[in-house]
Amino acid sequence: MVNFTFYAPTEIVFGRDTQKKVGVLLLKSHAKKVLFHYGGASIKKSGLYDQIAASLKASDIDFVELGGVKPNPRLSLVREGIALCRKEKVDFILAVGGGSVIDSAKAIAVGVCYDGDVWEVYEQHKPVEKALPVATVLTIPAAGSEMSGDSVVTNEEKQMKLGYGAPAIRPVFSIMNPEFFFTLPKNQIANGAADMMSHIFERYFTNTTSVELTDQLCEATLRVIMKNALLVIQDPSNYDAWCEVGFGGTVAHNGILGVGRVQDWACHGMEHELSAIYDVAHGAGLAVLTPAWMEYVYKENIPMFVQFAVNVMGVKGSYREPESIIKEGIARLREFFRKMGLPARLAELGIEEDKLELMAKKATGVAYGETESPLGGLKKLQWQDVLAIYKLAK
Numbered sequence: 001m002v003n004f005t006f007y008a009p010t011e012i013v014f015g016r017d018t019q020k021k022v023g024v025l026l027l028k029s030h031a032k033k034v035l036f037h038y039g040g041a042s043i044k045k046s047g048l049y050d051q052i053a054a055s056l057k058a059s060d061i062d063f064v065e066l067g068g069v070k071p072n073p074r075l076s077l078v079r080e081g082i083a084l085c086r087k088e089k090v091d092f093i094l095a096v097g098g099g100s101v102i103d104s105a106k107a108i109a110v111g112v113c114y115d116g117d118v119w120e121v122y123e124q125h126k127p128v129e130k131a132l133p134v135a136t137v138l139t140i141p142a143a144g145s146e147m148s149g150d151s152v153v154t155n156e157e158k159q160m161k162l163g164y165g166a167p168a169i170r171p172v173f174s175i176m177n178p179e180f181f182f183t184l185p186k187n188q189i190a191n192g193a194a195d196m197m198s199h200i201f202e203r204y205f206t207n208t209t210s211v212e213l214t215d216q217l218c219e220a221t222l223r224v225i226m227k228n229a230l231l232v233i234q235d236p237s238n239y240d241a242w243c244e245v246g247f248g249g250t251v252a253h254n255g256i257l258g259v260g261r262v263q264d265w266a267c268h269g270m271e272h273e274l275s276a277i278y279d280v281a282h283g284a285g286l287a288v289l290t291p292a293w294m295e296y297v298y299k300e301n302i303p304m305f306v307q308f309a310v311n312v313m314g315v316k317g318s319y320r321e322p323e324s325i326i327k328e329g330i331a332r333l334r335e336f337f338r339k340m341g342l343p344a345r346l347a348e349l350g351i352e353e354d355k356l357e358l359m360a361k362k363a364t365g366v367a368y369g370e371t372e373s374p375l376g377g378l379k380k381l382q383w384q385d386v387l388a389i390y391k392l393a394k
Contacts, residue, residue: 001260023059031092099143142192144253146174178242191283203258266376292393
């Protein structure tokens with residue numbers, strides 16, 4: 001186990017009717033004027049918008065609003081939000097939505113306090129010590145952004161999707177009422193489950209030894225998410241199953257599963273290129289790339305992949321034939337994604353083969369004339385490796 005520091009101060013407020021506490025919680029956090037940030041019309045159709053507005057008014061909290069967040073949140077809207085917050089002297093941001101809304105809110109929070117263009121922070125990984133405080137009301141469990149210090153933004157002009165992380169952008173509190181997940185379309189449920197699982201895979205697959213506790217925490221969280229994701233696909237109003245999936249997504253990305261481990265994150269780096277150019281759903285891209293990545297790298301740590309196949313995917317077989325066990329585990333993962341209605345090949349996402357090399361070079365920095373930055377921790381992937389994985393997934 002490697003040295004680590006773990007600090008996750010977000011207050012999670014979980015359960016039925018918890019959205020009605022938002023005003024009181026903001027008052028407790030000393031908010032005076034809030035940016036109410038959200039996506040499309042769904043929160044108005046569900047009545048959540050009115051409930052949030054009523055709670056803010058009941059606590060005498062002034063607010064301005066900015067909707068319009070899209071999946072793979074856009075830098076252009078972030079810049080609009082920064083200008084609005086400065087003009088209106090906003091001191092707190094409330095994100096009501098899924099990971100894209102929350103990530104957009106975090107980027108705005110950084111940009112308001114940054115003397116320059118916020119894209120510089122993402123592109124150059126500049127240190128951020130100060131940001132506006134952010135709180136969330138989660139409506140789509142997937143990204144885990146409700147308790148993480150991470151944010152991902154898409155620069156639509158440059159066709160680049162970049163992530164940034166800093167303790168300053170962890171939400172102060174996050175409200176999660178699983179009843180608001182009941183009306184999610186099945187494709188969003190499936191994409192969300194794949195995203196959660198990938199957050200665990202990126203931490204789980206490691207060459208770090210003596211990490212038995214987090215190994216088992218990762219495995220248990222994966223099993224619970226997979227079991228209950230199938231249940232909510234079958235019955236989207238299953239409150240108990242949503243509790244498991246919803247909180248599972250939070251645990252998957254709040255940092256606890258990765259402590260003491262050298263992490264990987266190659267699949268996320270590869271998928272960001274799909275989203276940046278083709279605007280595909282993040283979870284769908286990960287569902288395609290993850291099994292292909294496993295096929296390409298498993299020989300780097302055969303015992304780790306045997307452990308996954310046995311402890312997570314339930315494979316039985318002779319340990320004298322470890323590769324057979326691994327391949328069956330990968331096949332079962334693909335089958336799970338299929339049962340969820342997720343794609344298995346890049347062609348299903350409309351990814352053109354003549355773009356694969358460009359995406360591989362962008363993912364590793366080569367396309368920008370930079371010194372190559374290989375992806376991954378388990379195995380360092382040069383652009384040729386990334387291209388080979390794309391081709392395995394095509």
